[in-house]
Amino acid sequence: MSGYISQNLRSQIESIDHKRCCYCLTTEANSGMPMTIDHIQPVSKGGLNTLENLCLACRTCNEYKSDTTEAIDPLTGELVALFNPRKQNWKEHFQWNNDASQVEGLTAIGRATVIALRMNNAVIVATRKRWFTIGWHPPD
Template identity: 55%
Template sequence: MSSGSISDELRAKIRAQAGDHCGYCLSLQKYVLGILEIEHIIPTAKGGTNEEENLWLACRLCNSYKGVQTEAVDPLTGRTVKLFNPRQQKWSQHFQWSEDGSQIIGCTACGRATVVALQLNNIIAVTVRQQWVIAGWHPPQDR
């Protein structure tokens, strides 16, 4: 995450646009440890900028697993596809929650590739989501 030239005003605007949710796993800021990060959809290492259209909100786990990736292999078709873009694409068109609400299921090539590349169902995330479901906090209904 490059933070030097992203203004506090732009950070606040992106946070508001994202509704204080991670753009990938939909974790809500009030339920995660640590501050959700400003994420570069196209990483600066791959020519991405600090312009608003290239920035979104992500939790530390999703942002760290994403790293410099911009595409990944769809495990169903074997095709390389672009990762989900939370600024330009609607989450519910590419993903759904498992019946118990603890896992994210990719419904499109983009969704499936993103689930694998960002390890959206890693053991930590699934375990935490199970507890959020028990508490009645999860899954989010508005995305």
């Protein structure tokens, strides 16, 4: 059951996640789009409405993630779990390229997540380039 997520829990998630996507780090302030609540472990696979299983995600990452929990690492060809923002550190699995327009996966988890969530789609890459030139990107 996806069920109700209380305003108190939503506020906690927004505070912890600094109003930015836990996957691609797009901020609500830069994008102008409200973040969505993502179930890290989807409800369809037994995920609950708990702080440990919920995070902010931009609409694009959330839609592409859908109920996916694993993806193929393009380097090794192995099936690996997607990045879990509540249990793993972003900087251990990802980095920005030189102009901060693309997210690069550093690990099998990072590489598989970048591909599965299409974190470097043409629209966001072009947008990140603009944000970079005016000093809005990359986030701290």
